[in-house]
Amino acid sequence: MKDRITRRSFVKKSGVVGSLTSMVTSMPTFGRTPDVKAASANPPEISASVFPWDLADEGLEKVLDNLEEMSGANSIYMCNLSQKTRPFRGGDYPHNPVRKSYTCEDCRVYWQPDMKYYGKIKPLRTEREFLAKTDWVKAFRKATAKRGMKTGVELFHAWIDPSRFAKELPDSIQINVFGKPVITHNYQNPAVCHNSPAFQEYAVGLYSDLAANYDLDYIQTCLIPYVLPTKYLTQNLPPDPIEWALVAAEKGGCFCGHCKAAAKKSGFDLEEARKELLILAKQDKQAILDSGILAEEYLKQNPVLKRWLDFRCASVNNLYRLTSTAAKSFKPDIDIRWNHYTRTHSYYSGVDLPSFMNHVDSIRANAFVEHQDKLKLVYDKVKYLENFEKVVGERVHWVAALDIRGKDPSILEKSAELSSYTGCDGYALSHYGGAPFENLKAVKRGLLKSKWAAYFK
Numbered sequence: 001m002k003d004r005i006t007r008r009s010f011v012k013k014s015g016v017v018g019s020l021t022s023m024v025t026s027m028p029t030f031g032r033t034p035d036v037k038a039a040s041a042n043p044p045e046i047s048a049s050v051f052p053w054d055l056a057d058e059g060l061e062k063v064l065d066n067l068e069e070m071s072g073a074n075s076i077y078m079c080n081l082s083q084k085t086r087p088f089r090g091g092d093y094p095h096n097p098v099r100k101s102y103t104c105e106d107c108r109v110y111w112q113p114d115m116k117y118y119g120k121i122k123p124l125r126t127e128r129e130f131l132a133k134t135d136w137v138k139a140f141r142k143a144t145a146k147r148g149m150k151t152g153v154e155l156f157h158a159w160i161d162p163s164r165f166a167k168e169l170p171d172s173i174q175i176n177v178f179g180k181p182v183i184t185h186n187y188q189n190p191a192v193c194h195n196s197p198a199f200q201e202y203a204v205g206l207y208s209d210l211a212a213n214y215d216l217d218y219i220q221t222c223l224i225p226y227v228l229p230t231k232y233l234t235q236n237l238p239p240d241p242i243e244w245a246l247v248a249a250e251k252g253g254c255f256c257g258h259c260k261a262a263a264k265k266s267g268f269d270l271e272e273a274r275k276e277l278l279i280l281a282k283q284d285k286q287a288i289l290d291s292g293i294l295a296e297e298y299l300k301q302n303p304v305l306k307r308w309l310d311f312r313c314a315s316v317n318n319l320y321r322l323t324s325t326a327a328k329s330f331k332p333d334i335d336i337r338w339n340h341y342t343r344t345h346s347y348y349s350g351v352d353l354p355s356f357m358n359h360v361d362s363i364r365a366n367a368f369v370e371h372q373d374k375l376k377l378v379y380d381k382v383k384y385l386e387n388f389e390k391v392v393g394e395r396v397h398w399v400a401a402l403d404i405r406g407k408d409p410s411i412l413e414k415s416a417e418l419s420s421y422t423g424c425d426g427y428a429l430s431h432y433g434g435a436p437f438e439n440l441k442a443v444k445r446g447l448l449k450s451k452w453a454a455y456f457k
């Protein structure tokens with residue numbers, strides 16, 4: 001599958017990317033130098049993320065020029081349905097000529113949605129004057145097509161504004177084992193249930209609309225299925241997920257009516273399971289942690305927990321089966337990409353990679369470390385990416401995320417060099433608006449030392 005996806009979705013476009021050297025792209029499949037022969041029969045995908053206001057403020061063509069020339073990007077995706085203030089970690093935008101930061105409207109789309117694809121829940125379009133007059137996906141797609149760049153849209157962490165839940169989807173809020181609404185770790189909002197038919201209809205609408213109308217190469221998402229404590233999300237993870245296992249049913253969902261109905265279809269009595277999980281949730285967790293038990297053993301001792309976690313993964317698989325099938329019915333070769341936001345233990349947030357990969361074509365492996373300005377973390381990340389390759393490499397095309405918003409370009413340069421040797425098929429640079437130009441140039445310098453060096457100049 002990996003080779004098929006790589007050839008089908010990417011290589012056919014890469015021969016005309018301006019930043020790749022014409023010498024190398026015109027070479028035979030295996031290059032003339034040992035490095036190229038050994039390392040890079042295919043050029044890498046260097047993707048980068050932009051927000052619509054980056055394009056409005058700096059100019060669409062200018063942003064694409066900068067990403068192509070400075071960082072070697074040959075694939076761009078535009079984020080939709082985002083929330084809160086950017087830059088994400090505070091501070092000022094380094095090169096935006098109009099604003100220092102931007103607080104966006106929650107969960108808005110920046111294209112002109114075709115309402116025939118939607119049911120009860122309709123997407124909300126931006127109402128900000130400087131954005132609302134343009135269909136940004138259309139304009140962006142037109143501009144990237146001229147450059148032969150691979151083009152995608154990302155649907156962010158929450159696909160529907162949580163403030164709409166109470167009014168429009170009161171029965172679709174995720175419920176935890178105590179019967180209380182789940183609150184997301186990142187924005188402290190309620191989360192939507194993936195088994196809600198109205199939400200599923202909306203999700204299918206988003207994928208159908210984009211696939212049918214915009215000639216996109218990929219639709220990427222970082223929808224967060226089930227909540228977990230923030231400290232586990234990105235880095236410095238404990239080696240064993242026992243803490244996750246202990247809190248999954250109270251920090252995350254879901255035990256709502258839609259989930260009970262979906263569980264029943266698969267022969268799982270969710271209400272009975274909830275009663276057992278409630279007893280587990282009320283235990284003295286510190287005593288369990290102090291006992292030194294590992295998660296695997298804890299799940300063996302409590303099969304109801306394993307059964308429930310499996311059910312959650314099956315629910316997420318089902319959602320992606322629905323959206324992927326819908327998108328491909330309109331554009332069979334569209335690449336459904338998962339933004340794998342947890343570094344490890346994703347099973348505990350509803351993503352069981354081995355089965356989940358049946359419903360996606362490619363993955364963006366998120367492992368941000370470059371912004372922490374510690375070289376050791378880059379070496380740790382390389383090990384993580386090597387392991388990631390062992391899990392997904394044979395099955396899907398995957399790119400390693402690089403955080404381009406840090407203060408030390410030399411760390412980023414090193415990561416852009418070393419990560420290439422891990423088996424990944426390229427990088428995902430995030431996010432353009434918050435990245436100093438020096439960092440974009442550092443990515444290019446790293447690429448020139450990477451196993452893909454022959455493709456860049």
Ligand SMILES: [Zn+2]
Nearest residue numbers: 193254256259
């Ligand atoms: Zn539910």
